[in-house]
Amino acid sequence: MTTVDHKRIGVMYFVTSLFFLFVGGLEALIIRAQLWRPEQALISAELYNQLFTMHGTTMVFMVAMPMAVAFFNYVVPLQIGARDVAFPRLNALSYWIYLCGSLFMNVGWFFGAAPDVGWTGYANLSSLRFSPGLNTDFWVVGLSILGISSILGGVNFITTIVNLRAPGMKLMRMPLFTWMTLITSFVLITAMPVIAVALVLLAFDRFFGANFFVTSAGGDPILWQHLFWIFGHPEVYVLILPSFGMISDVIPAFSRKPLFGYPVMVYAGVLIGFIGWGVWSHHMFSSGLGPIADSFFVASTMIIAIPTGVKIFNWLATMWGGALRFNTAMLFAIGMLAVFTVGGLSGIMHAAAPVDLQQHDTYFVVAHLHYVIVGGAMMGLFSGFYFWFPKVTGRMPNEGLGQLHFWLAMIGLNLTFFPMHMSGMYGMPRRTWTYAEALNVEIYNQLSTVGGVLFGISVVVWVLVMLRSARTGAPAGANPWNSPTLEWSIPSPPLHYNFPQLPRVRTREPLWHDGERESVQAASMAEVTVEPEMPSNSFWPLVVAAGITLTWGLVMTGLWWAPLLGLVPTAVGIFAWAFEDPFPASAHS
Amino acid sequence: MTAHAAAATTDHHYTATGLPSWKVGFWTFIASECLFFGTLISTYMVYKRSSVQGPFPHEILNIPLTSVSTFVLLMSSLAMVLALDGVTRGSRRLSILWLSVVIVFGSIFLGFQVYEFTHFVGEGLTIQRNIFGSSFFVLTGFHGAHVTGGVIWMVTLLILAIRGKLPPERALAVEIAGLYWHFVDIVWIVIFTLIYLIQ
Numbered sequence: 001m002t003t004v005d006h007k008r009i010g011v012m013y014f015v016t017s018l019f020f021l022f023v024g025g026l027e028a029l030i031i032r033a034q035l036w037r038p039e040q041a042l043i044s045a046e047l048y049n050q051l052f053t054m055h056g057t058t059m060v061f062m063v064a065m066p067m068a069v070a071f072f073n074y075v076v077p078l079q080i081g082a083r084d085v086a087f088p089r090l091n092a093l094s095y096w097i098y099l100c101g102s103l104f105m106n107v108g109w110f111f112g113a114a115p116d117v118g119w120t121g122y123a124n125l126s127s128l129r130f131s132p133g134l135n136t137d138f139w140v141v142g143l144s145i146l147g148i149s150s151i152l153g154g155v156n157f158i159t160t161i162v163n164l165r166a167p168g169m170k171l172m173r174m175p176l177f178t179w180m181t182l183i184t185s186f187v188l189i190t191a192m193p194v195i196a197v198a199l200v201l202l203a204f205d206r207f208f209g210a211n212f213f214v215t216s217a218g219g220d221p222i223l224w225q226h227l228f229w230i231f232g233h234p235e236v237y238v239l240i241l242p243s244f245g246m247i248s249d250v251i252p253a254f255s256r257k258p259l260f261g262y263p264v265m266v267y268a269g270v271l272i273g274f275i276g277w278g279v280w281s282h283h284m285f286s287s288g289l290g291p292i293a294d295s296f297f298v299a300s301t302m303i304i305a306i307p308t309g310v311k312i313f314n315w316l317a318t319m320w321g322g323a324l325r326f327n328t329a330m331l332f333a334i335g336m337l338a339v340f341t342v343g344g345l346s347g348i349m350h351a352a353a354p355v356d357l358q359q360h361d362t363y364f365v366v367a368h369l370h371y372v373i374v375g376g377a378m379m380g381l382f383s384g385f386y387f388w389f390p391k392v393t394g395r396m397p398n399e400g401l402g403q404l405h406f407w408l409a410m411i412g413l414n415l416t417f418f419p420m421h422m423s424g425m426y427g428m429p430r431r432t433w434t435y436a437e438a439l440n441v442e443i444y445n446q447l448s449t450v451g452g453v454l455f456g457i458s459v460v461v462w463v464l465v466m467l468r469s470a471r472t473g474a475p476a477g478a479n480p481w482n483s484p485t486l487e488w489s490i491p492s493p494p495l496h497y498n499f500p501q502l503p504r505v506r507t508r509e510p511l512w513h514d515g516e517r518e519s520v521q522a523a524s525m526a527e528v529t530v531e532p533e534m535p536s537n538s539f540w541p542l543v544v545a546a547g548i549t550l551t552w553g554l555v556m557t558g559l560w561w562a563p564l565l566g567l568v569p570t571a572v573g574i575f576a577w578a579f580e581d582p583f584p585a586s587a588h589s
Numbered sequence: 590m591t592a593h594a595a596a597a598t599t600d601h602h603y604t605a606t607g608l609p610s611w612k613v614g615f616w617t618f619i620a621s622e623c624l625f626f627g628t629l630i631s632t633y634m635v636y637k638r639s640s641v642q643g644p645f646p647h648e649i650l651n652i653p654l655t656s657v658s659t660f661v662l663l664m665s666s667l668a669m670v671l672a673l674d675g676v677t678r679g680s681r682r683l684s685i686l687w688l689s690v691v692i693v694f695g696s697i698f699l700g701f702q703v704y705e706f707t708h709f710v711g712e713g714l715t716i717q718r719n720i721f722g723s724s725f726f727v728l729t730g731f732h733g734a735h736v737t738g739g740v741i742w743m744v745t746l747l748i749l750a751i752r753g754k755l756p757p758e759r760a761l762a763v764e765i766a767g768l769y770w771h772f773v774d775i776v777w778i779v780i781f782t783l784i785y786l787i788q
Contacts, residue, residue: 154617155621163606165605189620190624197628201632208716210716212632214720216641218641220639
């Protein structure tokens with residue numbers, strides 16, 4: 001509970017996000033069961049609203065983001081040749097805030113009042129007048145807490161990557177996954193404050209009677225949509241860029257070829273992160289922005305397809321003529337490439353405002369967003385999981401079960417989400433608890449439900465892979481895949497200080513160049529007589545995280561002084577933290 | 590194995606850029622804060638003419654009074670620079686003097702803000718009254734909270750300085766506190782210009 005080791009924190013992130021994957025998945029399956037037949041009333045409309053809201057919120061903020069952060073934590077310091085992240089205690093704080101915020105939001109279930117206004121929380125549906133219950137309170141407060149975690153994590157990873165690279169690891173020698181982590185972190189620290197303000201405004205409306213989204217007082221609900229999507233679209237790239245980074249490391253390793261067009265891959269990533277800031281209103285075509293604004297956002301959205309397309313072709317070119325090995329990690333990488341492209345293509349369809357007006361709020365949009373988040377982000381995470389599993393556990397993942405996982409996931413996700421294109425085209429609206437028989441979409445919904453169950457089974461198989469391989473998998477050795485980057489030069493699992501001596505890097509693929517490989521391994525595998533000093537454990541991050549959660553939780557009382565009570569433990573934690581010696585006392589003697 | 594890398598293994602202050610990680614991290618945090626205040630200020634600007642009932646900004650905002658408090662806050666930044674200079678030179682006397690000035694000036698600014706808020710509430714402008722009240726109090730309130738946090742930080746540094754625990758080797762702690770303080774100051778210049786001067 002007091003660890004500050006980036007590897008342990010990475011595993012904690014992973015296990016927690018896996019737990020919430022099951023929570024969010026269960027919510028999805030209940031939704032699918034309700035939609036099995038038209039005009040069915042398996043669950044109430046109120047519960048349905050809570051389920052789809054929490055499904056979206058959980059999958060985005062408690063599964064996809066933190067699972068990527070789990071990999072940032074475990075892999076990035078190893079890839080750049082560092083002993084830990086720049087701020088190990090801050091890293092622990094990010095994790096504890098993530099855990100507290102996630103639990104806080106789910107507490108709503110026990111009051112029968114889980115959030116029910118959609119993961120986008122559109123004002124003024126989410127205003128006090130239209131959502132008087134506790135439901136939205138839990139959403140506003142919980143999401144605010146989660147946002148703090150992301151900002152602190154972003155600061156930490158930017159500093160780590162900028163400052164803790166091993167000697168010779170220039171920016172343009174960094175593995176692509178580290179690059180995408182850097183870009184994702186920049187997007188996080190700039191996008192999260194915007195949603196934070198939006199949530200603050202909504203919180204003031206709800207708890208202290210302010211008028212930000214009260215139309216009778218001159219408030220404008222469209223402002224919420226702008227603020228939400230100025231955050232929300234960069235957030236989409238927060239979800240997908242880590243996955244791009246992972247398969248950019250996986251594909252070269254299993255093709256035995258350096259990544260095709262490395263600099264262009266980096267620039268394309270930077271461009272995606274950058275242009276991602278100028279496309280938000282394509283979520284708002286139906287709110288009537290006017291032709292000038294619409295045209296701008298149509299154009300910018302279509303432009304962002306270019307760097308994404310560049311990446312896809314570069315991955316294909318990397319595989320071209322390579323000595324391909326179809327291990328599970330590689331299968332997921334190729335699967336991601338195929339399925340994500342389907343989502344990318346329907347994205348370009350949405351980019352055209354007139355088309356989007358037809359598709360807005362239908363299942364067509366649901367199909368698109370799941371193709372990019374499940375087909376893009378999750379498939380990439382699966383690929384990264386099989387790739388780095390030997391490094392983390394020291395044992396090989398079970399290939400047979402792994403490939404079963406892959407095929408179940410691949411069939412399951414396509415069967416779930418492809419028919420949604422059809423039901424959407426026929427006009428089935430999203431976020432509606434049932435549909436009319438006359439719409440003739442029953443068959444598509446039943447296909448989706450079957451696919452959802454298959455995908456659910458695939459996730460269970462995934463857990464079986466973890467349990468079995470971690471105990472009985474073959475010993476992996478330092479570099480089972482013959483990969484080129486630094487994390488594969490150290491033992492699996494790594495020592496708690498990672499590198500006995502910091503390696504000196506001369507190329508992008510240090511382990512693929514004779515001469516450099518030997519010198520890097522001499523440093524990475526060196527026998528040490530005196531262990532490097534590592535930061536000592538601290539429980540103050542846990543105290544501060546609890547304090548922050550308490551502070552925000554007390555905002556729900558609507559008394560202006562109540563949150564100040566929560567600031568007391570927060571302040572105690574911060575001061576104790578500031579005056580605590582980060583290194584063990586013996587290190588000074 | 591080169592001598593350089595061997596030296597790096599024994600030094601946990603090694604960084605790739607040569608800059609201390611705290612400084613890089615804090616600049617990154619400030620970038621994030623820019624977006625936070627940027628969004629709050631944009632919200633104020635969007636809602637500038639949206640209130641359906643008074644009091645309206647031009648009826649109630651007091652430019653001369655706030656000019657005084659703005660001047661005091663700006664001067665505190667000067668004191669901050671001198672405090673850092675005092676710490677870097679290893680002068681306990683100068684560090685204590687200028688840190689105290691920062692604290693006093695920061696507190697004066699907060700005093701003005703408390704007076705202003707109380708006065709406005711007396712005039713009928715509350716957070717609930719109209720959209721100007723909502724956006725004004727939330728924006729300037731968040732800024733005031735940042736100043737308050739800064740004052741507490743400075744008091745901590747002052748106590749360290751008085752106890753003689755702020756030698757030149759720890760100047761980085763003061764420099765980073767200074768970065769924060771100057772940032773909060775600059776934000777106020779934007780707020781003062783956009784809200785008070787350009788009505």
